[in-house]
Amino acid sequence: MIFxxxxxxxxxTKAKELDRYARLSAxxxxxxxxxxxxxxxxxGVYPMAKDxxxxxxxxxxxxxxxxxxxxxxxxxxxACHNVLKQVNHDMAADENIRTxxxxxxxxxxxxxxxxxxxxxxxLLRDTVGFGELAKQVKNPLxxxxxxxxxxxxxxxxxxxxxxxxxxxxxxxxxxxxxxxxEAVVYPMRNECCGxxxxxxxxxLANRRSGAVLESAKECGAEMIIxxxxxxxxxxxxxxxxxxxxxxxxxxLLAEALGVKEGGACDGAGQ
Amino acid sequence: MQKIGVFVCHCGTNIAGTVDVHAVAEALKxxxxxxxxxxxxxxxxxxxxxxxxxxxxxxxxTGAVICSCSPRMHEATFRKAATSAGLNPYLVEIANIxxxxxxxxxxxxxxxxxxxxxxxxxxxxVHLNAPLTAGESPVTKRALVIxxxxxxxxxxxxxxxxxxxxxxxxxxxxxxxxxxxxxxxFPTLDCAACILTPKMVDCAQxxxxxxxxxxxxxxxxxxxxxxxxxxxRKARYVDETKCTGCGICTEKCPMKKVPNEFNLGxxxxxxxxxxxxxxxxxxxxxxxxxxxxxxxxxxxVCAKVCTAxxxxxxxxxxxxxxxxxxxxxxxxxNPIKLDRYDEFAYSQSKDVITSLExxxxxxxxxxxxxxxxxxxxxKHPHTxxxxxxxxxxxxxxxxxxxxxxxxxxxxxxxxxxTREKYPxxxxxxxxxxxxxxxxxxxEFYRRAVEEYGVHYIKGMxxxxxxRADGTLLVQASDLISNEQLKINxxxxxxxxxxxxxxxxxPLATMLTASMDTNDFFTEAHxxxxxxxxxxxxxxxxGTCQGPKDIPExxxxxxxxxxxxxxxxxxxxxxxxxCVAHSDEWMCNGCxxxxxxxxxxxxxxxxxxxxxxxxxxxxxxxxSVNEAVCQGCGACTVACPSGAMDLKGFSNRQIMAEVDxxxx
Numbered sequence: 062m063i064f065x066x067x068x069x070x071x072x073x074t075k076a077k078e079l080d081r082y083a084r085l086s087a088x089x090x091x092x093x094x095x096x097x098x099x100x101x102x103x104x105g106v107y108p109m110a111k112d113x114x115x116x117x118x119x120x121x122x123x124x125x126x127x128x129x130x131x132x133x134x135x136x137x138x139x140a141c142h143n144v145l146k147q148v149n150h151d152m153a154a155d156e157n158i159r160t161x162x163x164x165x166x167x168x169x170x171x172x173x174x175x176x177x178x179x180x181x182x183x184l185l186r187d188t189v190g191f192g193e194l195a196k197q198v199k200n201p202l203x204x205x206x207x208x209x210x211x212x213x214x215x216x217x218x219x220x221x222x223x224x225x226x227x228x229x230x231x232x233x234x235x236x237x238x239x240x241x242x243e244a245v246v247y248p249m250r251n252e253c254c255g256x257x258x259x260x261x262x263x264x265l266a267n268r269r270s271g272a273v274l275e276s277a278k279e280c281g282a283e284m285i286i287x288x289x290x291x292x293x294x295x296x297x298x299x300x301x302x303x304x305x306x307x308x309x310x311x312x313l314l315a316e317a318l319g320v321k322e323g324g325a326c327d328g329a330g331q
Numbered sequence: 332m333q334k335i336g337v338f339v340c341h342c343g344t345n346i347a348g349t350v351d352v353h354a355v356a357e358a359l360k361x362x363x364x365x366x367x368x369x370x371x372x373x374x375x376x377x378x379x380x381x382x383x384x385x386x387x388x389x390x391x392x393t394g395a396v397i398c399s400c401s402p403r404m405h406e407a408t409f410r411k412a413a414t415s416a417g418l419n420p421y422l423v424e425i426a427n428i429x430x431x432x433x434x435x436x437x438x439x440x441x442x443x444x445x446x447x448x449x450x451x452x453x454x455x456x457v458h459l460n461a462p463l464t465a466g467e468s469p470v471t472k473r474a475l476v477i478x479x480x481x482x483x484x485x486x487x488x489x490x491x492x493x494x495x496x497x498x499x500x501x502x503x504x505x506x507x508x509x510x511x512x513x514x515x516x517f518p519t520l521d522c523a524a525c526i527l528t529p530k531m532v533d534c535a536q537x538x539x540x541x542x543x544x545x546x547x548x549x550x551x552x553x554x555x556x557x558x559x560x561x562x563x564r565k566a567r568y569v570d571e572t573k574c575t576g577c578g579i580c581t582e583k584c585p586m587k588k589v590p591n592e593f594n595l596g597x598x599x600x601x602x603x604x605x606x607x608x609x610x611x612x613x614x615x616x617x618x619x620x621x622x623x624x625x626x627x628x629x630x631x632v633c634a635k636v637c638t639a640x641x642x643x644x645x646x647x648x649x650x651x652x653x654x655x656x657x658x659x660x661x662x663x664x665n666p667i668k669l670d671r672y673d674e675f676a677y678s679q680s681k682d683v684i685t686s687l688e689x690x691x692x693x694x695x696x697x698x699x700x701x702x703x704x705x706x707x708x709x710k711h712p713h714t715x716x717x718x719x720x721x722x723x724x725x726x727x728x729x730x731x732x733x734x735x736x737x738x739x740x741x742x743x744x745x746x747x748x749t750r751e752k753y754p755x756x757x758x759x760x761x762x763x764x765x766x767x768x769x770x771x772x773x774e775f776y777r778r779a780v781e782e783y784g785v786h787y788i789k790g791m792x793x794x795x796x797x798r799a800d801g802t803l804l805v806q807a808s809d810l811i812s813n814e815q816l817k818i819n820x821x822x823x824x825x826x827x828x829x830x831x832x833x834x835x836x837p838l839a840t841m842l843t844a845s846m847d848t849n850d851f852f853t854e855a856h857x858x859x860x861x862x863x864x865x866x867x868x869x870x871x872x873g874t875c876q877g878p879k880d881i882p883e884x885x886x887x888x889x890x891x892x893x894x895x896x897x898x899x900x901x902x903x904x905x906x907x908x909c910v911a912h913s914d915e916w917m918c919n920g921c922x923x924x925x926x927x928x929x930x931x932x933x934x935x936x937x938x939x940x941x942x943x944x945x946x947x948x949x950x951x952x953x954s955v956n957e958a959v960c961q962g963c964g965a966c967t968v969a970c971p972s973g974a975m976d977l978k979g980f981s982n983r984q985i986m987a988e989v990d991x992x993x994x
Contacts, residue, residue, distance in 0.1 A: 229673035248797055252794075
């Protein structure tokens with residue numbers, strides 16, 4: 062099965078593990094991820110202003126290029142996923158944005174939101190199936206208590222992203238269970254880590270991330286997995302006193318599928 | 332030669348503010364057949380009506396056009412005035428230049444031009460109007476009340492008191508509705524059961540009231556004064572006439588793990604059950620989904636222990652047909668489901684409950700015998716947070732845009748009673764606004780704040796996080812002090828919005844009664860006819876029409892009863908003479924009209940016709956029962972040969988109006 066793949070800038074720099082283990086795992090599961098040629102940055106943040114068009118164009122280019130290739134587009138980074146899905150929704154549902162974006166780009170064929178954007182986790186849930194994934198697991202993570210951290214961008218706004226219930230999600234917990242581990246459900250798993258605020262108000266980001274870690278720890282988590290490079294950064298920079306290692310979910314997947322190079326995700330080296 | 336009078340109303344400034352009424356009267360004077368045209372400030376006033384009557388007499392008018400408000404408002408008024416001056420009421424036409432003209436335009440020249448056009452159309456129609464005489468139809472002197480909550484009970488009691496027989500059809504095994512689940516009622520704090528159960532008993536004992544419990548309305552035919560209703564009596568597997576309500580079957584039933592809906596699933600009941608001690612009728616019902624005997628034929632304990640021999644596993648659903656003169660809808664409400672409000676952790680923690688669940692927890696007949704205990708561990712909660720407007724006044728698309736109206740008061744009641752009974756408890760109430768209009772209502776709320784020390788905080792709760800130690804971390808904003816709050820609570824109570832019962836929508840379809848976008852029944856007029864549906868003979872009682880508290884529900888229930896009594900005391904009803912009729916020469920017998928008629932007014936028969944060539948032909952043609960036809964016009968649209976026409980709204984008349992508008 063072939064999918065177009067949009068890694069995004071961070072996955073080429075700070076979050077190489079997120080990307081590398083996603084590719085290795087996909088290969089092990091019989092899925093081909095074809096990186097889009099000459100993709101550009103998604104824009105990083107979805108522009109909320111209704112008349113802001115130019116900053117959405119790089120996403121539209123990626124979406125249109127996936128349409129030309131004829132495959133669904135898989136994303137991985139929470140921020141890229143959020144921006145691409147929201148811009149795609151705009152192109153399908155907002156005539157004003159669609160018209161202006163197409164007028165600006167003058168493509169051979171007008172783009173109207175035809176590409177289906179899915180997150181890697183959706184690929185695992187809806188295409189592979191968590192039941193099938195569980196069968197493919199070579200090293201079941203028995204006895205490990207793992208907590209999912211969703212952050213704010215992966216699922217919201219729920220009506221547009223259509224991935225899971227943002228206030229009480231289950232997709233990553235189901236993923237953890239498929240790998241044979243115990244999923245720790247804790248209330249702060251969908252709260253904000255502090256995001257970009259860490260650049261100008263470190264103390265606030267500390268409090269936000271600290272609340273997440275404290276809540277996870279309190280509920281018995283031994284480690285946390287996430288899909289978002291920024292979340293991972295914030296949680297790792299604010300671990301003071303909590304001692305809960307944070308990994309990308311793809312690293313854990315690769316470990317369970319037996320394709321991870323080096324050691325297990327056990328906190329060593331963090 | 333037609334002699335038509337035109338009367339243009341100012342409606343104060345309602346019309347005259349945007350329409351040059353004098354210009355309209357002058358312009359319409361020039362229309363063919365118009366012999367009199369004038370404007371007047373209030374045509375519906377006595378002086379205005381006299382102006383119409385005088386003109387009819389003085390000019391010997393053959394038709395009148397009133398340019399005024401909607402015919403729904405004053406058509407009857409003007410028709411009556413015309414009748415008293417000797418003009419057939421169906422020779423009066425209304426041109427609606429208020430709702431359809433002055434109210435929707437801002438620019439006077441445009442509105443004036445449109446008003447003239449609407450007047451011309453009405454004149455063109457009145458040229459073709461024929462005098463019509465209304466017939467009469469009998470009235471079945473029996474009323475039907477659908478659902479027996481406090482609204483249905485009050486309506487039924489009032490109708491029965493006036494001497495008319497009335498049937499209550501209740502879906503549940505007992506009447507009583509939501510009020511049976513409440514503990515105390517605001518603002519006087521009298522116990523709900525103490526004031527409700529005597530009324531339930533009155534219903535059971537009143538000779539004029541028949542209760543069909545565990546039953547549903549499945550079909551409604553006919554029209555005002557002459558409804559034919561099919562009622563499904565669901566099999567309860569217990570013979571109502573034999574059961575004494577002793578309850579021994581419910582004690583001995585081995586299937587004890589059925590969630591008890593009366594206590595909102597907070598404890599269990601048996602498969603054969605009586606909902607609560609004061610149920611009316613006090614008769615057991617077997618729940619076929621959980622009874623082992625009905626599911627796989629293994630058990631039969633209840634039949635063995637029943638000394639009255641009332642258990643009947645072979646009972647079947649029964650359908651009965653009854654005739655009624657009037658139908659009252661009292662289908663009530665339910666709290667919304669909270670699955671779209673997971674931020675409050677309702678589905679994740681047992682200690683996040685709805686306000687109705689809180690009622691059961693404080694009710695002496697509830698799962699905790701009235702002790703306020705946490706559902707998770709049975710411990711007494713020391714900090715309680717109440718969240719108002721959960722799903723009410725919500726424009727996000729998750730809930731309801733309207734205010735549920737009752738929550739501010741019952742939350743104040745819950746908070747006050749908690750502080751009264753457990754003074755060691757800290758009570759917080761989060762609100763958007765506190766809305767307490769109503770007699771003694773604001774005083775009640777102030778008592779909660781001032782005397783009972785309830786912490787009222789303006790702001791919404793953003794998240795309820797169940798913590799590992801069993802407490803609930805409530806994150807909220809205090810909008811007045813501009814602070815983010817974190818409260819460690821033991822219990823969180825959500826004031827869920829209320830919505831119409833799910834049975835209301837299919838019932839409305841059966842009754843051809845209109846509803847709004849929220850599935851509340853629409854009243855005939857929001858101010859002047861609040862308890863009647865626009866469909867004649869259908870009346871509205873209680874929350875099926877909009878959110879209401881108990882005092883308001885009871886007032887409306889009695890008002891609906893008064894309207895029903897006003898209908899049932901009549902021996903005959905004047906029919907609408909604007910009914911369909913079929914041109915038998917044009918009818919090709921296709922049955923299209925019969926299929927679309929919602930009232931069953933059209934029948935087909937073979938008739939002899941003398942053909943032009945002097946032969947006799949037998950043809951199948953439609954005929955309309957004028958007493959049954961309601962003049963909806965569906966048949967005239969369906970008829971492919973143009974044989975069906977509506978008196979007063981004939982195709983010719985409508986086309987004349989269209990021509991006048993397009994000229």
